Amino acid sequence: DAHTLHLTAPFYDVSYSSFVGAGDAVAVYVNGASSGALTGLFISSGVYVDNLAWGLTVAASTVTNEGSMMNAFKAASYSSMTITDSYLQSASGVALFVDLPEALFVIGSTIAANTPSLQAIHTSGGSITSFVNVTAFNTNGTALWATGGNISVARSSITGANTGNAFYMSTTSTTVTDSYLASAQQTLYLTVASGVSIRRSTVTVTGAGEALRASNSSAIELDRSVLRANTGSAVWLSNGSGFTVRYSSLTTLSGGSAVLNTDMFSEVRIEDSYLTAHDYGDAYFVSNSSAVRIARSTMTAMSVYAFETNVSSDIVIGRSYLKGGNGLGLNSAVNTTVSDSIIIATRTSLSVAVNLNLSEGVTLASTTIRGGELSNAIMVNDNNLGRLSISSVTVTNAARGFSISTQAAGFVLAIDSITFRALAPGATAIHFVGGVHVATITLANFEDASVGANVSGAALDLASRVTMRSYRGPRADSLYENDPNSLVDWADSIPPTNVALWFVGMSSAGLTYNTVGASGYTVAASTRSDFPVDITVSSTVFGTQDRLTVPGLMPNTTYFLRAGALWGGATTYASSIITTATLSQLVTGATVYNIHLTSMVVNWVPLALAPPDASSNSAQGYVLQASSMSTFLPL
Numbered sequence: 270d271a272h273t274l275h276l277t278a279p280f281y282d283v284s285y286s287s288f289v290g291a292g293d294a295v296a297v298y299v300n301g302a303s304s305g306a307l308t309g310l311f312i313s314s315g316v317y318v319d320n321l322a323w324g325l326t327v328a329a330s331t332v333t334n335e336g337s338m339m340n341a342f343k344a345a346s347y348s349s350m351t352i353t354d355s356y357l358q359s360a361s362g363v364a365l366f367v368d369l370p371e372a373l374f375v376i377g378s379t380i381a382a383n384t385p386s387l388q389a390i391h392t393s394g395g396s397i398t399s400f401v402n403v404t405a406f407n408t409n410g411t412a413l414w415a416t417g418g419n420i421s422v423a424r425s426s427i428t429g430a431n432t433g434n435a436f437y438m439s440t441t442s443t444t445v446t447d448s449y450l451a452s453a454q455q456t457l458y459l460t461v462a463s464g465v466s467i468r469r470s471t472v473t474v475t476g477a478g479e480a481l482r483a484s485n486s487s488a489i490e491l492d493r494s495v496l497r498a499n500t501g502s503a504v505w506l507s508n509g510s511g512f513t514v515r516y517s518s519l520t521t522l523s524g525g526s527a528v529l530n531t532d533m534f535s536e537v538r539i540e541d542s543y544l545t546a547h548d549y550g551d552a553y554f555v556s557n558s559s560a561v562r563i564a565r566s567t568m569t570a571m572s573v574y575a576f577e578t579n580v581s582s583d584i585v586i587g588r589s590y591l592k593g594g595n596g597l598g599l600n601s602a603v604n605t606t607v608s609d610s611i612i613i614a615t616r617t618s619l620s621v622a623v624n625l626n627l628s629e630g631v632t633l634a635s636t637t638i639r640g641g642e643l644s645n646a647i648m649v650n651d652n653n654l655g656r657l658s659i660s661s662v663t664v665t666n667a668a669r670g671f672s673i674s675t676q677a678a679g680f681v682l683a684i685d686s687i688t689f690r691a692l693a694p695g696a697t698a699i700h701f702v703g704g705v706h707v708a709t710i711t712l713a714n715f716e717d718a719s720v721g722a723n724v725s726g727a728a729l730d731l732a733s734r735v736t737m738r739s740y741r742g743p744r745a746d747s748l749y750e751n752d753p754n755s756l757v758d759w760a761d762s763i764p765p766t767n768v769a770l771w772f773v774g775m776s777s778a779g780l781t782y783n784t785v786g787a788s789g790y791t792v793a794a795s796t797r798s799d800f801p802v803d804i805t806v807s808s809t810v811f812g813t814q815d816r817l818t819v820p821g822l823m824p825n826t827t828y829f830l831r832a833g834a835l836w837g838g839a840t841t842y843a844s845s846i847i848t849t850a851t852l853s854q855l856v857t858g859a860t861v862y863n864i865h866l867t868s869m870v871v872n873w874v875p876l877a878l879a880p881p882d883a884s885s886n887s888a889q890g891y892v893l894q895a896s897s898m899s900t901f902l903p904l
Contacts, residue, residue, distance in 0.1 A: 272290065272294050272295060272296065272297065272298040273288045273289060273290050273291070273294075273296045273297065273314075274288050274296065274297045274298070275297075275298045275300070276297070276298065276299045276300065276305070277299075277300045278300070279304060279305070280299075280304075280305045282305060282306045282307075282308060283305070283306070283307050283308070283310065284306070284307075284308040284309050284310070285308070285309040285310070286309075286310055286311075287310070287311040287312070287313075288310065288311070288312045288313070289312075289313040289314060290313065290314025290315065291314070293339070294314065295314055295315040295316060295317040295334075295339075295343075296312045296313055296314040296315060296316065297310075297312050297315075297316045297317070298316075298317050298319070299316070299317070299318045299319065299322050299325065300319040300322075304323065304324040304325070305324070305325060305326070306325075306326040306327075306328060307325075307326070307327045307328070307330055308326075308327075308328045308329055308330065309328070309329045309330060310327075310330040310331070310332075311330070311331050312330065312331065312332045312333070313333050313334070313335075314333075314334055314335075314339070315332060315333070315334035315339055315340055315341045315342060315343070315359075316332050316341070316342045316343070317340075317343050317344075317345075318342075318343065318344040318345060318348050318350065319345050322344065322345075322348040322349070322350065323348070323349045323371075324349060324350070325348065325349070325350040325351075326350065326351045326352075326353070327342075327350065327351070327352045327353070327355055328352075328353045328354055328355065329353070329354045329355060330355045330356075331355065331356045331357075331358075332355065332356070332357045332358070333356075333357075333358045333359070333360075334358075334359045334360070334362060335359075335360045335361070339359065339361065339362040340359060340362045340363045340364070340365075340366045341357045341358055341359040341362070341363070341364045341365065342357050342364065342365050342366070343363070343365075343366040343367075343368075344366070344367045344368065344370065344373075345368055346368050346369040348367070348370055348371065348373075349370070349371045349372040349373075350370075350372075350373060350374075351373075351374040351375075351376070352365075352373075352374070352375045352376070352378055353374075353375075353376045353377055353378065354376070354377045354378060355378045355379075356378065356379045356381075357378065357379070357380045357381070358379075358380075358381040358382070359381075359382050359383075359384065359389075360382075360383055360384075361383070361384055361387075362382070362384060362387060363382065363384070363387050363388055363389070363390070363391045364380045364381055364382045364389045364390065364405075365380050365389070365390045365391070365392075366390075366391045366392075367391070367392045367393070367395070367398075368393050368394070369393060369394040369395050369417075370392065370394075370395035370396070370397075370398060371395065371396050371397070372395075372396060372397045372398075373392065373395065373397070373398045373399070374397075374399045374401075375390075375399065375400045375401070375403050376399075376400075376401045376402060376403070377401070377402045377403070378402075378403055378404075379403070379404045379405070380403065380404070380405040380406075380412075381405075381406055381407075381408075382406075382407040382408075382409075382410070382412075383407065383408045383409045384407060384409055384410050385409045385410045385431060385432070385433070386410060387407075387410060387411075388407060388410065388411045388412065388413065388414040388433075388437075389405045389406060389407040389411070389412045389413065390405050390412065390413045390414065390415075391414045391415075392413075392414070392415045392416070392417065392420070393415075393416050393417065394416055394417040395417040395418075395419075396417075396418070396419060397419045398415065398417065398419065398420045398421070399420075399421045399423075400413075400421070400422045400423070400425050401421075401423045401424060401425065402423075402424050402425060403422070403425040403426075403427075404425065404426045405425065405426070405427045405428075406426075406427070406428040406429070406430075407428075407429050407430060407433055408430050409430055409431055409433070410429060410430065410431060410432070410433035411429050411433035411434045411435075411437050411452075412427045412428055412429040412433070412434070412435050412436065412452070413427050413434075413435065413436045413437070414434075414437045414438075415436070415437070415438045415439075415440055415443070416438070416439045416440055417440055417441075418440060418441040418442045418443075419441075419442050420438070420440050420442070420443045420444070421443070421444045421445075421446070422436070422443075422444070422445045422446070422448050423444075423445075423446045423447055423448065424446070424447045424448060425448045425449075426448065426449045426450075427448065427449070427450045427451075428449075428450070428451045428452060429451075429452035429453070429456070430452065430453055431453055431454070432453070432454050433452060433453075433454070434452055434454070434455050434456060434457070434458045435450040435451055435452040435456040435457065435472075436450055436456070436457050436458070437458045437460075438457075438458070438459055438460075438462050438465070439459075439460050439461050439462055440462050440463075440465070441462070441463050441464050442463075442464040443462065443464065443465045443466070444465075444466045444468070445457075445465075445466070445467045445468070445470050446466075446468045446469060446470065447468070447469045447470060448470045448471075449470065449471050450470065450471070450472045450473070451472075451473045451474070451475065452474055452475070452476075452478075453474065453475050453476035453478070454474065454476045454477065454478030455474065455478040455479050455482045456472050456473065456474045456478070456479070456480050456481070457472055457480065457481040457482070457483075458482050458483075459481070459482070459483035459484070459486045459489065460483070460484050460485060460486065461484075461485045461486060462483065462486040462487075462489075463486060463487045463488050464487075464488045465483075465486070465488065465489045465490065466489075466490040466492065467481075467489075467490065467491050467492070467494050468490075468492045468493060468494065469492070469493045469494060470494045470495075471494065471495045471496075471497075472494065472495070472496045472497070473495075473496070473497045473498075474497070474498050474499060474501060475499050476499060476500070476501075477499070477500045477501050477524070478498075478501045479498060479501045479502045479503065479504065479505045479526075480496040480497060480498045480501075480502075480503045480504065480519075481496055481503065481504045481505070482502075482504075482505045483504075483505070483506045483507070483509060483512075484506075484507045484508055484509065485507075485508045485509055486506075486509045487509050487510050487511045488510075488511040489506070489509075489511060489512045489513070490512075490513045490514075490515075491504075491513070491514045491515070491517045491519075491542075492513075492515045492516060492517065493515070493516045493517060494517045494518075495517065495518045495520075496517070496518070496519045496520070497519075497520045497521075497522070498520070498521045498522065498526070498528075499521075499522050499523065499524070500521075500522070500523050500524030500526065501521070501524065501526045502521060502526040502527055502528060502529065502530045502550075503519040503520055503521055503528045503529060503544075504519060504528070504529045504530070505526075505529075505530045505531075505532075506530070506531045506532070506534045506537075507531075507532040507533055507534060508532075508533045508534070509533075509534050509535075510534065510535040510536045511535075511536045512531070512534065512536070512537045512538070513537075513538045513539075513540075514538070514539045514540065514542045515540045515541060515542065516540075516541045516542060517542045517543075518542065518543045518545070519542070519543065519544045519545070520543075520544075520545045520546075520547070521545070521546050521547065521548070521550055522547050522548065523547060523548040524548055524549070524550060525548070525549045525550045526550045527546065527550050527551040527552065527553060527554035527577075528544045528545060528546045528550065528551070528552050528553065528568075528570075529544055529552070529553045529554070530553075530554050530556070531553075531554075531555050531556065531558045531561075532556045532557055532558065533556070533557045533558065534558045535558060535559045535560050536559075536560045537555075537558065537560065537561045537562065538561075538562045538563075538564075539553075539562070539563045539564070539566050540562075540563075540564045540565060540566065541564070541565045541566060542566045542567075543566065543567045543568075543569075544566070544567070544568040544569070545567075545568075545569050545570075546569065546570040546571060546573075546593075547571055548571055548572070549571070549572045549573060550570065550572075550573065551570055551573050551574045551575070551576070551577045551593075552568035552569055552570045552574070552575045552576060552591075552593065553568055553575070553576050553577070554574075554577050554578075554579070555576075555577070555578045555579070555581045555584070556578070556579040556580065556581065557579070557580050557581060558581045559581060559582045559583045560582075560583045561581070561583065561584045561585070562585050563576075563585070563586045563587070563589050564586075564587050564588055564589065565587075565588045565589060566589045566590075567589065567590045567592075568589070568590070568591050568592070568593075569590075569591075569592045569593060570592075570593030570594060570595075571593070571594065572593070572594040572616075573593060573594050573595055574593050574594075574595045574596065574597065574598040575591035575592055575593035575595075575596055575597065575612075576591055576596075576597050576598070577595075577597075577598040577599075577600070578598065578599050578600055578601070578602040578605075578628075579600050579601060580600075580601040580602075581601075581602055581603075582602065582603035582604055583603070583604050584602060584604070584605040584606070585605075585606045586605075586606070586607045586608070586610055587606075587607075587608050587609055587610065588608075588609045588610060589610045589611075590610065590611050591610065591611070591612045591613070592611075592612075592613040592615060593613075593614065593615065594614065594615055594616040594620055595614050595616070595620050595621055595622070595624060596612040596613055596614045596621070596622040596623055596624075596638070597612050597622065597623045597624065598621075598624045598626075599623075599624065599625050599626065599628040599631060600626045600627060600628065601626070601627045601628060602628040602629070602631070603628070603629045603630055604629070604630040605628065605630065605631050605632070606631075606632040606634070607632070607633050607634070607636055608632070608633075608634040608635050608636060609634070609635045609636065610636045610637075611636070611637045611638075611639075612636060612637070612638045612639070613638075613639045614639065614640050614641050614644065614646075615641070616641050616644070617641045617642050617643050617644070618641055618642075618643040618644055619641075619644060620640070620641040620644045620645075621640065621641075621644060621645045621646070621647075621648045622638045622639055622640045622641075622645070622646045622647065622667070623638055623646065623647045623648070624645075624648050624650070625647075625648070625649045625650060625653050625657070626650040626651075626653070627650075627651075627652055627653060627654075628653050628654070629653065629654035629655035630654075630655040630656060631653070631655075631656075631657050631658070632658040632659075632660075633647075633658070633659045633660075633662050634658070634659075634660045634661055634662070635660070635661045635662070636661075636662050636663075637662075637663045637664075637665065638662060638663070638664050638665070639664075639665045639666045639667070640664070640665075640666055640667025640668070640669070640670070641666070641667060641668075642666060642667070642668060642693045643668050643693070644667060644668060644669070645667055645668070645669045645670075645672045646664045646665070646666070646667035646669065646670050646671065647659075647664065647670065647671045647672065648669075648672045648673075649671075649672065649673040649674060649676070650674055651674045651675050651676070652675070652676060652677045653676050653677060653680055654676075654677050654679065654680060655679070655680065655681070656680075656681040656683060657680070657681070657682050657683065658683045658685075659671075659683070659684045659685070659687055660684075660685045660686050660687075661686045662686070662687050662688070663687075663688045663690055664687065664688065664689050664690070664692070664698075665689075665690050665691050665692065666691060666692065666693065667692060667693060667696065668692070668693045668695075668696050668697070669696065669697050669700045670689045670692055670696065670697070670698040670699065670700075671684075671687070671698065671699045671700065672700045672702060673700070673701055673702060673704075673706070674702040674703060674704060675702075675703050675704030675705075676704060676706075681708075682706065682708040682710075683708075683709075684708070684709075684710040684711065684713065685711045685712060686711065686712040686714075687710070687712070687713050687714070688713075688714040688716060689713070689714065689715050689716065689717055689720065689723075689742075690714075690716055690717055691717055692717050692719070692720055694719045694721075695719065695720075695721040696717075696719075696720055696721060697720070697721060697722045697723075697725045697751070698713075698715055698717075698720055698722070698723050698724065698744070699713070699723065699724045699725065700725045701724075701725060701726050701728055701729045701733075701735070702728055703728045703729070703730070704729070704730055704733075705729075705730040705732045705733050706729060706730075706733045706734075706735060707732075707733060707734050707735075708735055708736070709735075709736045709737075709738055710735065710736070710737050710738065710740075711738040711739050712738070712739045712740070712741075712786065713737060713740045713741075713742075713745070714740075714741050714742045714745075714788075715740070715741070715742035715743070715744035715745050715749070716741075716742040716743065716744075717742075717743075717744065718743045718744060720744045720749065722749060722750060722751040723740075723744045723745060723746075723749045723750055724737065724750045724751070724752065724757050725750070725751040725752075726750070726751065726752040726754070726756045726757045727751050727752065727753055727754075729754065729756045731754060731756070733756045734756060734758065735756060735757045735758065736757075736758045736760050737757065737758065737759045737760065738760050738762065738763075739762050739763050739785075739786065739787075739836065740759065740762065740836055741762075741786075741787060741788040741835075741836045742788060745759075745836060745839070746759050746836070746839050747759045759839075762787070762834060762836035762839065762841040763785040763786070763787070763834060763836075763841065764785070764832075764833060764834050764841045764842055764843040764844070765782035765783060765784065765785055765787075765790060765832045765833070765834050765843050766782065766783040766785065766843065767781075767782060767783045768780055768781070768782045768831070768832045768843045768845050768847065769781050769782075769847070770830075770847050770849055771816050771818075772818075773849050773850075773851060773852065774851065774852055775824040775825075775851055775852045775853070775854060775855075776820065776821065776822050776823070776824060776851065777818050777819060777820045777821070777822055777851075778794060778818070778819055778822060778828060778830060778849060778851065779792070779816060779817060779818040779819065780792050780816065780817060780830055780832050780847060781815060781816040782815060782816070782832045782843070783815065784812065784813060784814070784815050785834055786812065787812055787834035787835050787836055787841075788810065788812055788835050788836065789808060789809050789810040789811065789812060789814075789834075789835035790808065790809055790812075790814060790817060790832065790833065790834055790835060791806055791807065791808040791809075791817070791832070791833045791835060791840055792806070792807050792808075792817040792818075792819050792830060792831070792832050792833075793805070793806045793819070793830070793831055793833070793842075794806075794819040794822060794828045794829070794830045795828065795829050796826065796827065796828060796829070797829065798829045798846060798848075800829070800831070805819050805820075805821050805822060806819070807819045807820065808835070810835070817832070822851050823851065823885035824851050824852060824853055824854045824885055824886065825850065825851060825852065825853040825854070825885055825886070825887060825888060826850060826851050826885050827848065827849070827850045828848070828849060828850070828851065829846050829847070829848055830846065830847040830848075830849070831843060831845070831846050831847070853876070853887070853888040853889075854876065854886055854888075856873040856874065856875075856876070856891065857873065857874050858873050858874040859871060859872075859873040860872060860873070869895070871893055873891075876888050
């Protein structure tokens with residue numbers, strides 16, 4: 270039971286030798302060595318480094334231990350050592366066990382174990398721990414177990430098996446770079462960890478667990494990494510704060526778990542990344558969490574929601590793509606903003622692209638929302654609170670574009686610019702399921718001619734009053750509503766502004782005006798100011814055209830002109846009326862009748878003097894001009 274080789278301080282190099290221990294004793298025992306190197310050794314029954322071993326180097330060596338629950342290489346407290354190009358293996362214990370290392374560097378080595386309750390590498394506490402180009406695996410448990418701080422793993426492969434982890438950490442300031450980590454359950458497991466950075470690495474789990482599981486941890490970062498789970502979540506975070514994902518891909522292959530699951534977690538930021546659920550599970554499920562920021566990212570789910578919340582707050586999604594059986598589900602969410610994004614529900618029936626339930630303070634802006642052909646694009650269920658603000662939103666494909674039920678007291682519906690485009694044939698654009706609603710909907714564009722009803726208010730409580738303002742499109746105005754109780758008002762739309770005379774000719778006149786977002790404009794001319802008869806009209810369906818000419822007018826006739834905006838099937842005219850007379854016809858037969866020393870006489874065929882031609886073919890007088898220049902300058 271004695272050590273085969275016992276080294277004490279100071280010792281020099283031991284190289285190219287074999288040492289085999291006997292019984293339960295380790296083969297090589299190092300006690301307080303301040304320097305020295307073990308090079309090219311084969312050691313059976315392990316190495317034990319006692320306290321305060323500084324500057325120890327192990328290179329190109331093989332260290333094994335086949336004994337019961339024995340470690341292949343163990344270093345006690347406060348040691349400093351480097352292990353390079355070596356192979357450490359334990360059949361029933363820990364291959365590399367280091368307690369409170371001052372500095373541990375493992376480079377280009379393989380660390381192997383086959384222990385269900387222990388680890389291939391166990392490092393506890395310490396100041397600096399570094400693994401570079403290391404292969405560490407445990408064929409029956411956890412590969413790397415670490416506590417302490419300043420731990421780095423680079424260009425390494427770390428794999429666990431069965432119920433073990435690839436990397437279990439309760440650490441501060443940990444970096445994993447350019448590495449591969451895999452296990453059957455919870456590949457990366459963080460508990461009470463902080464300052465963890467995973468960069469340019471692949472983390473995969475083959476069983477039912479998570480690729481990354483963190484509890485009571487903070488300041489976790491994924492950068493340019495791939496995390497892939499089989500039936501569990503790619504990432505599950507609970508009871509912590511600070512999680513950032515950049516340029517990364519998170520995937521769940523099957524099962525009902527969300528790709529990303531945060532529970533009682535705050536300050537989540539996802540940028541330029543992909544979250545993909547290939548089976549029955551959300552892309553991102555947020556529960557009891559806050560301060561979630563998603564930008565320039567893609568979240569897709571096969572069956573359920575791309576993004577779903579439960580009792581969460583302060584959520585901002587911008588410039589992102591959400592696609593799932595359902596798109597966005599907000600359950601008991603407070604203060605949510607979605608802007609410059611695309612939200613798609615892929616299921617034809619029993620789906621919803623945006624679903625609001627018991628939520629407060631929701632803003633949808635500059636976003637395209639596509640619903641299922643037999644379902645809802647936006648569905649506002651009962652008892653939401655606060656203000657629902659919708660602006661510059663386009664709704665497509667659905668059987669119901671916007672559906673809203675009875676809401677809680679104080680709820681405010683504010684719609685300013687919503688376009689219904691290519692809805693399902695016979696669809697309802699805006700559907701009030703019931704309740705009392707007092708709201709103004711501005712700039713609703715019903716541009717799909719196949720819509721069955723633009724607004725359905727048949728189920729509204731009689732205390733309701735819905736005002737439609739500045740509506741447009743071929744299915745705008747009351748002609749296409751379902752409003753048996755007359756609770757939806759189609760108020761006058763905005764007329765063009767700053768109407769002015771553009772030009773006047775003998776048979777035409779034109780007006781200019783400021784456009785107001787209408788689908789088109791018209792200019793009407795009449796000989797009477799009340800425009801009852803003899804109206805000549807010129808129109809355009811180009812909403813950006815700011816001037817029009819009315820042709821076919823009579824010469825030398827006073828006309829009244831007005832400009833109007835086209836809103837669906839209605840025209841709203843500006844209050845200002847322009848009055849002008851067209852020019853007289855040109856004279857004919859002008860000839861020089863007589864010439865004198867300082868004057869000349871010209872005559873011509875006069876215009877008619879009596880009705881019916883007098884009103885249009887006459888003139889109040891004539892002007893004769895003479896000049897020595899053909900330009901008539903000077904006169």
